[in-house]
Amino acid sequence: MIDLREVSETNHMIEKEMLDVRTITMGISLLDCVDSDLEVLKRNIYEKITTTAKDLVAVGKQIEDEYAIPIVNKRISVTPIGLIGGSACKTSEDYAQIAQVLDKAAEEVGVNFIGGFSALPAKGMTRSEELLINAIPQAMALTEHLCASVNIGSTRTGINMDAVKLMGEIIKETAEATKDHDSIGCSKLVVLCNAPDDNPFMAGAFHGVTESDAVINVGVSGPGVIKQALQCVKGKDFTTLCETVKRTAFKVTRLGQLVGQEASKRLGVPFGILDLSLAPTPAVGDSIAEILESMGLEEVGCPGTTAALALLNDQVKKGGIMASSSVGGLSGAFIPVSEDHGMIAAAQSGGLRIEKLEAMTSVCSVGLDMIAIPGDTPASTISGIIADEAAIGMVNQKTTAVRVIPVVGKHVGDTAQFGGLLGYAPIMPVNTKSCKEFIERGGHIPAPIHSFKN
């Protein structure tokens, strides 16, 4: 029987520790929309999205009301457009038109983001994918809700260095195209290695071809709850620390499982996965950095940070796995700088640098995320950063990503403002030595030896 203290604990987590369901993301397959006529394709896409997701926001609100649990975002992911537009899109401008249709559909159903303006050139790049990638700067400037992603490598395929080179240039162009708003276009563009097909979190969400027609994926959050729990075990040994994270992650995940199943039932769409990621927000108390600091670090970025993050990431998974049979997506801890006030503070003080963040990405669930860098950073240097992250992902068989924002006109010491959940970020220094010659080589980095499992 549920008792009063348990009711009180759950409600305390929601009210005081900012426990929430971060996103309900409906994945929608657009494979059946394909047509060689651009106008027909656009119409098919718009109709498919606005029909399939018409009740998504209303159902999300209904669940929020009945369980008194905030569901912060309702979102949509679609089949990578690079696979859909091939026969209709002859130019990058054609792809930009599809971007606008996706944005309009998102507006119509009331979601805040739609992901899937994506290409998957992990090994080689099709002509269609190249056109889509070249359309990204224009698409980001023309739309408000659209997210773009490009998967440039995987453990099985190696790294497509031509795509890496191109993405360095595209990020620069996107920054330039949205320079009036602190290059915000780059905050909705992510370059991935080992991208999952079922990730509900933006900007990397897309509905992979391994998925069914439509699916509901849920992302839970709850850094505040974990932090609060850890404060009760101050000074205790690591076994106690791990046990506490695990128990708390279990509870948070169960909540996500409930919301996912309910949403799936009410929308008549199968439940896909639960992504048990700890996702921070810029609010005080909702921070991954604060969790790491409550483990005994003076400031995130100091020695011990990578070990603390590895421990956190692993225990979150261990607790969450038992709470749900449908764990998927990225699942782990996110370390976006601009969305985490503890990370922002450490970056401002100079204690947290890109090199340390890179080390941290080898043990967390994603990669270099929401990092503002000087606007004059060369495209080849950005490609170098992407290649480094992709190498970590490829060799360690994990997802890694790069979402850096070269803020046009800003330098180290300035701050970029993105607003809302995207937060704000100090411009972080980047190593200025050149890797241009390395990036200019072009071609392909072969898959690592341990990918040959057959």
Added chain:
Amino acid sequence: MLYPISYRSWACYTADMQKAILSVVGKDRVGIIAGICTTLAKDNVNILEISQTIMDGFFTMMLVCDTDKSPKEFHDLAAELDEVGEKLGVVVKLQREEIFEKMQRI
């Protein structure tokens, strides 16, 4: 410490019930339980269980009820009880029971 007023066994609850948990937190005063229970009776919500205590100096109450027979939609009920709570100077929350069951039980 818990002071359950009702000792009815949960085994007697039927499957077609729509169980909800109403929680009340605030400064103690005369008429909180009366005010809330009157509203529930008016809306044909059956009370299955009540427990109440003083936690960290605050009046804290949990009430298990069945909203299945109520003519009102769940969110309207929740909104109405929220208003009643406001008048009584306490925070009232009506939530479907599964959120606690899933979170607190394996």
